[in-house]
Amino acid sequence: MRILVTGASGLIGTKLCNHLLSKGHSFHILTTRSPWQVENEQTQIFRWAPQNNEIDSRALEGVDAVINLTGAKINQRWTTKSKAAILKSRTESTRLLFDTIQKTQQKVHFINASAIGIYRSDFNKQYTESDKDFSDAFDGFVVRQWEEEAKQFEKLSCYTTILRIGLVLSNVGGAFIPLSVPTRWGLGAWFGNGQQWQSWIHIDDLIGVIDHCLQHQLVGYVNATAPNPVRQRDLIRTIAKSAGAPQFFPGLPKVVMSFFLGEMHKLVFDSIYAKPQQLLDSHYQYKFSDITSCVTDLMQKKK
Numbered sequence: 078m079r080i081l082v083t084g085a086s087g088l089i090g091t092k093l094c095n096h097l098l099s100k101g102h103s104f105h106i107l108t109t110r111s112p113w114q115v116e117n118e119q120t121q122i123f124r125w126a127p128q129n130n131e132i133d134s135r136a137l138e139g140v141d142a143v144i145n146l147t148g149a150k151i152n153q154r155w156t157t158k159s160k161a162a163i164l165k166s167r168t169e170s171t172r173l174l175f176d177t178i179q180k181t182q183q184k185v186h187f188i189n190a191s192a193i194g195i196y197r198s199d200f201n202k203q204y205t206e207s208d209k210d211f212s213d214a215f216d217g218f219v220v221r222q223w224e225e226e227a228k229q230f231e232k233l234s235c236y237t238t239i240l241r242i243g244l245v246l247s248n249v250g251g252a253f254i255p256l257s258v259p260t261r262w263g264l265g266a267w268f269g270n271g272q273q274w275q276s277w278i279h280i281d282d283l284i285g286v287i288d289h290c291l292q293h294q295l296v297g298y299v300n301a302t303a304p305n306p307v308r309q310r311d312l313i314r315t316i317a318k319s320a321g322a323p324q325f326f327p328g329l330p331k332v333v334m335s336f337f338l339g340e341m342h343k344l345v346f347d348s349i350y351a352k353p354q355q356l357l358d359s360h361y362q363y364k365f366s367d368i369t370s371c372v373t374d375l376m377q378k379k380k
C-alpha cells in the first residue's frame with residue numbers, strides 16, 4: 078500500500094512509519110517541518126502549512142490510505158493563545174485534507190487520531206464507542222470539533238476510522254517518562270486520591286491497532302485502549318514495584334497541581350474508563366493487555 082502520514086515526526090508517527098517500512102509499505106509524509114531529509118527510497122516528504130491553508134497536493138497522489146496524527150501538544154499551559162493552537166492545528170488540518178481529497182475524488186481509507194478525552198470524566202462509568210456522554214471541558218470540546226471534521230470523509234464514501242486514543246505508554250516520550258523517572262527513585266506520587274481510571278495503551282499495541290484497522294477495514298469510532306484500564310495509583314504502584322523502588326508519597330493535591338498547571342491540571346485528575354469494544358469484537362490480539370506486562374516491557378527496554 079501507499080500511505081500518507083501526517084504528524085509523522087511525533088511520538089506515534091515515528092513508530093508508525095518504522096512499522097510501515099518494515100511491512101514493505103511505501104509512504105508519503107506531510108510535515109510542517111523544514112527541512113526533513115528523505116531517509117530511504119520508500120519515503121517521500123511533502124510540506125504543508127494548515128494554518129495558511131497550504132498543502133502540496135502531490136502528497137495525495139496514488140495513496141490508498143491517509144493516517145492523520147497532527148496536532149499541537151495538549152499538555153501545555155492552556156492560555157487563550159495555546160487553546161486556539163490546540164484546536165486549530167487539528168480542525169484546520171483535517172479540513173484541508175478533506176478539501177484536497179474532495180477535489181481529486183480519491184477513495185482512501187482515512188484514519189484520524191482522536192482521544193478518549195471526548196468522554197465525560199467519571200469514576201464509575203465504563204464507556205464503549207456507542208456512548209454519547211461527552212465532556213464539556215476544553216479538551217472534550219476540541220475532540221468533538223475534530224471528530225466532526227473527520228466524519229466528513231464518510232460523505233466521500235471513504236472508509237473512515239476515528240481512533241479514540243488512550244494514554245499512550247512508551248519509553249521514548251509521552252506520559253510514561255514523567256511518571257516513571259521519579260517513581261524509579263522512590264519519588265512517585267499519584268494525583269488526588271489516585272482512584273481515577275487510566276485507559277492506557279502500549280505504543281506497540283497502538284501501532285498494531287492502526288495496522289489492524291487498515292487490514293480489516295475497521296471503521297467508525299474505535300477506542301484505542303488496552304482492555305484492562307487501571308486506577309492511577311495502581312499504575313504508579315506497578316511502576317514502583319517493577320523498579321524495585323519504595324512508594325510512600327501521598328497523592329498530590331488538586332489545589333497544588335492547579336497552581337502549577339492551571340486549567341490543564343484536569344488532564345491528570347480525569348477518570349475515564351474506555352473499553353475497546355470494537356477491537357475486542359474484531360479480535361485484535363493485544364501484545365500487552367495488562368499493566369504489569371506493559372510496564373515490565375517499558376522498564377526493560379533501552380531507549
Ligand SMILES: NC(=O)c1ccc[n+]([C@@H]2O[C@H](COP(=O)([O-])OP(=O)(O)OC[C@H]3O[C@@H](n4cnc5c(N)ncnc54)[C@H](OP(=O)(O)O)[C@@H]3O)[C@@H](O)[C@H]2O)c1
Binds near residue numbers: 242245
Ligand atoms: N500520545 C498520546 O498519549 C495521545 C493520546 C490521545 C490522542 N493523541 C493524539 O494523537 C496525535 C498524535 O500524538 P503524538 O503523541 O504522536 O503527538 P506529538 O508527538 O505531539 O506529534 C504531533 C505531530 O503533529 C505535528 N504538529 C505539531 N504541532 C502542529 C501544528 N501546530 N500544526 C500542525 N501540525 C502540528 C508535528 O508533526 P510535523 O512536525 O511532522 O508536522 C508533530 O510531530 C495527536 O493529535 C494527539 O493529540 C495522543
